[in-house]
Amino acid sequence: MGQSHSQTQVHAHDVSKEVRRYLIIFGALLIGTVITVLASYVNFGSPRMNIIVALIIASVKAFLVAGYFMHLLSERKMIYAMLVATVFFVIGLMYLTVWSMEPSSLIHIKR
Amino acid sequence: MDIPYTTHEREDTGLYNAKLGIWLFLASEVMLFGALFSAYILLRVGAEPGTWPHGLLNVPLGTINTLVLICSSVTVVMAWASLKMNQFNKFRIYQGITVLCALIFLVIKTFEYQDKFLHYEVIKNDGTIVDGHLVKKSADSITLHVSHGTHGKEKHDHKVQPVSGTNAAEASASPAAADHHEEVTVMMSDVKKMGNYGPKHNTYMAIYFTLTGLHGLHVIGGALVIAYLWLPGAKMWKTDPERFTNRIEVSGLFWHFVDLVWIFLFPVLYLL
Amino acid sequence: MQHSTTDTHHAGAHHDAHHHEELGFWRKYIFSTDHKVIGIQYALTSLVFLFIGFTLIALMRYQLAYPGQPIPIVGGLLDSLFKGMASGGVMSGDLYNAFGAMHGTIMVFLAIVPLAFAAFGNYVVPLQIGAPDMCFPRINMASYWVFFLGGVIMLVSFFIPGGPAQAGWTSYSPLAVIIPTDGQTYWLIGMVFLITSSLLGAVNFLATIIQLRAPGMTWMRLPFFVWAQFVTGFILLLAFPPLEAAGIMQLMDKVFGTSFFMPTGLMISGNPADISGGGSPLLWQHLFWFLGHPEVYVLILPAMGIVCEILCNNIRKPIWGYKSLVYSALAVGFISFIVWAHHMYLTGMGTAISTFFQTTTMIISIPSVIILTVFFISLWGGSMRFNTPMLFVLAFLPMFGIGGLTGLPLGFNFVDLHLHDTYYVIAHFHYVVAPGTIFALFGGIYYWYPKVTGRFMSESLGKIHFVTSFIFMNLIFQPMFAQGMAGMLRRMSDGGANYSVAQNPGVAGALSESVLYSNVLVSIAAWCLGLAQIPFIYNFLTSWKFGKKVTSDNPWQATTLEWQTPTPPPHGNFTTTPAVYRGPYEYSVPGAATDFSPQNEPLKTQKA
Numbered sequence: 008m009g010q011s012h013s014q015t016q017v018h019a020h021d022v023s024k025e026v027r028r029y030l031i032i033f034g035a036l037l038i039g040t041v042i043t044v045l046a047s048y049v050n051f052g053s054p055r056m057n058i059i060v061a062l063i064i065a066s067v068k069a070f071l072v073a074g075y076f077m078h079l080l081s082e083r084k085m086i087y088a089m090l091v092a093t094v095f096f097v098i099g100l101m102y103l104t105v106w107s108m109e110p111s112s113l114i115h116i117k118r
Numbered sequence: 119m120d121i122p123y124t125t126h127e128r129e130d131t132g133l134y135n136a137k138l139g140i141w142l143f144l145a146s147e148v149m150l151f152g153a154l155f156s157a158y159i160l161l162r163v164g165a166e167p168g169t170w171p172h173g174l175l176n177v178p179l180g181t182i183n184t185l186v187l188i189c190s191s192v193t194v195v196m197a198w199a200s201l202k203m204n205q206f207n208k209f210r211i212y213q214g215i216t217v218l219c220a221l222i223f224l225v226i227k228t229f230e231y232q233d234k235f236l237h238y239e240v241i242k243n244d245g246t247i248v249d250g251h252l253v254k255k256s257a258d259s260i261t262l263h264v265s266h267g268t269h270g271k272e273k274h275d276h277k278v279q280p281v282s283g284t285n286a287a288e289a290s291a292s293p294a295a296a297d298h299h300e301e302v303t304v305m306m307s308d309v310k311k312m313g314n315y316g317p318k319h320n321t322y323m324a325i326y327f328t329l330t331g332l333h334g335l336h337v338i339g340g341a342l343v344i345a346y347l348w349l350p351g352a353k354m355w356k357t358d359p360e361r362f363t364n365r366i367e368v369s370g371l372f373w374h375f376v377d378l379v380w381i382f383l384f385p386v387l388y389l390l
Numbered sequence: 391m392q393h394s395t396t397d398t399h400h401a402g403a404h405h406d407a408h409h410h411e412e413l414g415f416w417r418k419y420i421f422s423t424d425h426k427v428i429g430i431q432y433a434l435t436s437l438v439f440l441f442i443g444f445t446l447i448a449l450m451r452y453q454l455a456y457p458g459q460p461i462p463i464v465g466g467l468l469d470s471l472f473k474g475m476a477s478g479g480v481m482s483g484d485l486y487n488a489f490g491a492m493h494g495t496i497m498v499f500l501a502i503v504p505l506a507f508a509a510f511g512n513y514v515v516p517l518q519i520g521a522p523d524m525c526f527p528r529i530n531m532a533s534y535w536v537f538f539l540g541g542v543i544m545l546v547s548f549f550i551p552g553g554p555a556q557a558g559w560t561s562y563s564p565l566a567v568i569i570p571t572d573g574q575t576y577w578l579i580g581m582v583f584l585i586t587s588s589l590l591g592a593v594n595f596l597a598t599i600i601q602l603r604a605p606g607m608t609w610m611r612l613p614f615f616v617w618a619q620f621v622t623g624f625i626l627l628l629a630f631p632p633l634e635a636a637g638i639m640q641l642m643d644k645v646f647g648t649s650f651f652m653p654t655g656l657m658i659s660g661n662p663a664d665i666s667g668g669g670s671p672l673l674w675q676h677l678f679w680f681l682g683h684p685e686v687y688v689l690i691l692p693a694m695g696i697v698c699e700i701l702c703n704n705i706r707k708p709i710w711g712y713k714s715l716v717y718s719a720l721a722v723g724f725i726s727f728i729v730w731a732h733h734m735y736l737t738g739m740g741t742a743i744s745t746f747f748q749t750t751t752m753i754i755s756i757p758s759v760i761i762l763t764v765f766f767i768s769l770w771g772g773s774m775r776f777n778t779p780m781l782f783v784l785a786f787l788p789m790f791g792i793g794g795l796t797g798l799p800l801g802f803n804f805v806d807l808h809l810h811d812t813y814y815v816i817a818h819f820h821y822v823v824a825p826g827t828i829f830a831l832f833g834g835i836y837y838w839y840p841k842v843t844g845r846f847m848s849e850s851l852g853k854i855h856f857v858t859s860f861i862f863m864n865l866i867f868q869p870m871f872a873q874g875m876a877g878m879l880r881r882m883s884d885g886g887a888n889y890s891v892a893q894n895p896g897v898a899g900a901l902s903e904s905v906l907y908s909n910v911l912v913s914i915a916a917w918c919l920g921l922a923q924i925p926f927i928y929n930f931l932t933s934w935k936f937g938k939k940v941t942s943d944n945p946w947q948a949t950t951l952e953w954q955t956p957t958p959p960p961h962g963n964f965t966t967t968p969a970v971y972r973g974p975y976e977y978s979v980p981g982a983a984t985d986f987s988p989q990n991e992p993l994k995t996q997k998a
Contacts, residue, residue: 022202029199033192040184044177047389061385068381076195077374083132085600086141093145096628096727097152103746104156104676105163107731107739121522123601135525135601142593146627153632153677157639157650160673317648321668324648328639 032075039068125361140368144375147336151379154329158386161321171322174315176230180388183226184380190219191377194344194370201363206355209366213348216373220341227334234323238262240304240312248302252314260312261303326387333379340373421535423527424961428534429513430842433835435538436505437930442545443496446489448920453481454885455913475553486883487556488573492548494559495577498685499584500541502827506692507626508537508591510834511619513842515595517952517959518613520604520968520990525597533590540583547576558881560682563651563674567643568658578641585634588626595623604951606970610716611989613950613974614709617716618695621723622688629684629727636677643669650674672737679730687726689823690790691719693830694761697783700837701765703948704780705772706985708975711764718757718764725754735803736810744803751801758794762787773978773985778852782833785860786826793822796871811881814874817867825863832859835930840945844957845937851929858922865915869908876905885909947986949976954988 043064051057074080079090127134162170197212233251240248240260250264313319317327347365354362419427449468452461458480461468465479475485512530516523524530547554552571555561566574599620603612612620639650647665651674654667702709709715731739731747765787774780796818799805809815832855839847877899878886886901886909887893894900944953951970955963968990976987981994 022199026196026199029192029195033188036188036191037185040181040188043184043385044181044389047177047385058390061390062382065382065385069378072191072374072378072381076191077371085131085133085138089141089145090148092624092724093148093628097148099728100149100152100632100676100680101156101159103728103731103743104673104680105159107676107734107743108160108164108670108672121525121527121602128601131600133601135597138600139526139529139593139597142596142627143589146589146592146631149628150631150635153635153680154639156632157635157673157677160670161650161668164670165668317642317646318666320666321649324642324650324666324669328642328648328650332638 028075032071035071036068039064039071043068125358125364134364136364136368137371140371144371147375147379151329151332151382154325154332155382155386158325158329161325165321171320174322175326175388176233177388179226179230180384183223184384186219186223186226187377187380190216190223191374193219194366194373198363198366198370201355201359201366210348210352213344213366217341217345217348220337220344223337224334224341227330231327234315234327237315238312239315239319241310242304242308243310244308248304250302253301258306259303260306260309261301263299264302265299329383329387333376333383336376336379340369340376343369344373421531423523423531425512425516425524425527425530426842426959428530429509429511431534432504432512432537433509435541436501436509439496439500439541440502440505443493443501444920444923446493446496448916449481450486450489450493451913451916453486453883455910457884457887471549472553473551481883483883484553484556487558487881488548488553490881491555491558491561491577492544495544495555497823498559498689499581500544502689502823502831503588503685504537505831506696506827507588507595507619507622507688508533510615510692510696510831510838511591511595511622514838514952515616515619516598516602517955517963518616518950519599519602519607520951520964520970521598521602522962522964524594525601526594529590530594533587533594536583536590537587540580540587543576543580543583547573547580550576560678561640561674562678563640563643563669563671564653564656564663566640567652568663575641575644578637578644581637582634582641585630585637588630592623592626592630595619596627599623604968604970607989608970610713611970611973613695614698614712614715614719615692615695617719618691618698621719622691625684625688625691625723625726629681632677633681636674639677640674672734675734675737676731679733680727682733683730684723684726686819686822687722689827691722693786693827694719696830696834696837697765697786699948699950700779700783700833701768702975702977703837703946704775704777704783705769706775706977707768707772708973708977709764710768710770711760712973712975714760715764718760721757722754722761725750725757729754732801732803732806735806748801748803752798755794755798755801762791762794777836778847778849778856779833779837781853781856782829782836785856786829786833789821789825789829789863793818793820793826796821808877809874811879812874813870813878813880816880817870817874820867820870824867825860829859832856832926837946838952839930839933839937840940840957841952841955842958843934843937845933845935845939846945847929847933847937851925855922855926855929858925859919862915862919862922866912866919869912873901873905873908876901878905944988947984949986949988950974951989954990 043061046060046064047057051060079086121135122128123133123135125134131138193212193215197209197216200206200208200212236252238250238252238260240262242248248262248264250262253261253263255261315323317324347362347369351365352362354365413422422428422431449461449464452459460479461476461481465476468476468481468485469479472485472488475482475488481489512524544554550572552569552573554571554573555566555577556569556571556573557566561574561577599612599616639648642648643650643652649665649667649669651671652663652665652667652669653671654669656663656665656667698709698715729747729750731743732751735744735747776784796814800809800815800818836847836852839845873886878889878901882888886906889901890906891897891900891902940957943955943957946953949972951968952959954968969992970989971992972987972989974989976982976989978985979987
């Protein structure tokens with residue numbers, strides 16, 4: 008199998024810049040984790056708000072891991088399209104299932 | 119004919135085969151864990167108000183595990199970056215740290231699981247509850263180490279019976295009691311029902327064990343692959359360095375996913 | 391700095407340098423990584439399971455026609471194999487349920503899906519896109535053996551004390567968990583294996599179709615069969631995992647006593663169950679049907695793909711509306727994920743959510759009808775050849791039409807109140823799968839057999855097989871519509887005798903004599919259908935050695951790439967990477983020398 012040395016060198020140049028970025032993201036994730044734990048002791052008004060805040064913090068951390076460590080931000084359309092569809096279906100599954108089973112959606116039996 | 123695009127990318131998709139393959143697989147994993155999270159949401163929303171347990175899990179340990187996995191995520195991507203920069207020795211170090219982090223995670227998890235398996239709840243015939251860690255169990259009695267006030271914001275689930283007046287010393291204390299340890303022995307003949315805090319205990323423990331158990335299996339699987347590529351599999355660096363680098367990237371992607379799942383698991387199970 | 395597609399020529403030049411040494415018997419035929427061998431392995435295994443699944447229902451049909459009577463010939467064998475469940479050769483209710491659950495499971499997961507997706511897909515797709523093999527050959531091999539193991543586990547579950555799973559192929563909790571047999575555990579473990587195999591296969595198919603198309607094989611030049619397999623792959627990839635999650639949870643319920651699906655206050659035989667409660671049986675249903683509905687599109691899409699290939703080949707005309715086909719297939723795949731609760735109209739969901747699912751269900755019928763319409767319209771002006779594959783395909787069209795149209799009433803929640811869980815439902819889905827998918831699969835077998843073996847299957851036996859199967863399939867499933875509308879419910883081991891007019895005189899809605907007598911007619915038709923498969927089985931097994939030899943590599947004069955290879959295609963499929971210049975169905979091109987122009991034939995204006 009042929010090795011393209013010039014290709015490796017081009018990548019090496021890009022990658023060393025990337026390394027700094029990885030370390031910055033690492034720091035952000037550590038801080039994010041501390042915030043996650045601290046935020047759990049704060050009451051944001053209602054249980055729903057607490058959950059939303061926790062999920063937002065988690066989503067930001069997830070975005071950093073996926074976007075930078077997994078290079079999603081530099082991938083092409085193909086992967087995005089697939090992941091968007093996946094996320095749509097997962098959310099659909101969660102939302103529709105909960106909607107259908109929440110007591111307020113059940114048929115009311117008038118006595 | 120050899121299969122094309124195993125090492126170099128196909129121009130119109132910008133991907134080599136294994137990278138597309140792992141992303142497809144990760145999409146299915148998103149659905150898998152998503153379904154379990156849906157189950158969690160449903161069980162929690164469907165539970166009687168006020169009965170969902172809190173404080174049964176050790177937050178400091180969970181936080182440490184979160185940090186450990188985040189560390190391993192960084193080291194695994196640094197391992198790949200080192201290979202891209204032709205620094206095999208650095209790769210070896212980073213990859214090794216990744217494996218070490220995985221092991222630390224698993225050890226802590228085992229410790230947490232063990233804690234739950236040894237934590238018993240004994241409901242006596244008269245309705246009182248004795249709740250603590252197992253000291254010894256025999257055919258005719260069970261001895262628990264009951265420590266009061268250590269479980270922070272503990273709120274028992276709906277099965278808790280009201281304490282009857284007589285055996286105050288053996289009843290579970292109110293959170294206001296000072297930190298107080300004692301060994302309590304209950305005769306089996308007095309026991310109405312007993313069980314440990316395993317998956318059977320309540321739906322919270324059930325979903326906790328299932329989610330973290332499945333996640334743990336993924337940690338083990340990922341760790342095995344990364345360990346293989348760290349040691350015996352690294353031979354390929356000499357014969358086909360680009361393909362080897364791709365393998366590190368692809369296994370790294372899986373590992374990041376394992377970290378991602380934990381980033382959601384931790385607040386959902388431990389904090390909320 | 392990207393490498394262009396000359397990579398493959400680069401690899402081709404190396405071919406002699408690392409010439410594969412001759413593989414031994416085991417590596418060549420048993421543990422092979424060649425997609426063609428794996429395709430044949432899947433085909434043979436799934437046909438065996440098709441036979442087993444059919445045998446189960448053939449036995450059950452005796453009980454339905456003559457409830458309480460000992461089964462002739464095999465009654466004694468059943469008694470000794472399934473101790474306590476068939477005393478005196480009479481099928482007990484438990485055994486009926488066991489056979490019913492396993493008939494569904496085996497037919498769907500061990501027969502049709504592996505045959506339609508894995509067998510045909512594995513053999514044909516890499517050839518049709520001009521690839522040397524699947525993207526990940528070793529994973530391909532692994533997916534077959536995991537499937538095989540899953541099948542073994544399912545079969546073993548028949549013979550353990552207590553018998554196999556007995557709560558329907560849908561395995562609803564809490565029943566599935568509380569039936570005192572380990573068969574349910576085996577079923578769940580078997581399902582985990584089968585789902586894993588499907589996932590590995592789906593990843594392989596998707597990656598292969600995306601990455602390994604030959605130069606010139608653009609997306610819109612793909613044969614529709616490849617598009618169908620592509621969408622099927624996506625459905626399998628994304629819809630199966632929630633069932634895997636649910637399966638794990640049900641396994642936890644059964645083995646570790648958790649209460650994911652076990653409600654609070656559950657009583658078993660008058661005693662409170664020893665569980666924590668707090669779970670929800672509805673959760674199982676949602677997770678199951680989240681797969682269950684897309685699964686039916688897994689069953690039909692590859693069949694539609696096969697239909698398109700055979701149709702165009704035998705009308706000597708391009709398909710009318712290729713783009714409509716493609717977009718409809720994509721739409722069906724996508725929408726299939728948001729219709730699932732139409733299987734759950736009777737669970738007490740609110741009207742808002744029922745309406746949501748009803749609406750999406752109506753919407754999904756549109757692309758399905760478009761696909762069928764495209765096939766029908768294409769027939770117009772065609773120069774038809776009536777060989778055996780074409781007969782099956784022509785029959786598919788109205789049969790799938792009946793199956794699909796009879797699904798519409800079921801999609802309306804108010805009509806479904808009457809029809810849910812009746813024989814109408816059985817008739818509907820069997821029409822789609824039996825004279826629908828299975829006919830397309832039969833057609834595919836007769837069509838591609840010459841490429842795989844170098845010999846034709848016998849046309850006369852094929853025509854007998856077709857005519858008899860067609861007649862008997864209709865005789866089996868037509869009466870079931872009437873039975874269902876009369877109110878006869880599913881899964882009744884006595885065939886509805888308990889609800890008959892005879893046993894319930896004067897009760898409105900009791901099942902009439904004619905409804906019950908239909909059971910006898912249907913059963914006889916079913917056994918005749920079984921006999922009608924004998925010419926096929928004989929044909930399939932002997933034509934390999936004694937069939938009429940093909941005189942060319944492209945005996946059907948087809949345009950797609952799999953016919954432009956040697957017969958059978960060698961390891962690596964193409965000696966040099968094919969280059970594709972045309973669309974997939976260039977039949978009767980004006981000005982061309984022959985009435986078909988293969989995809990890799992250069993246009994007249996270009997040099998080869």
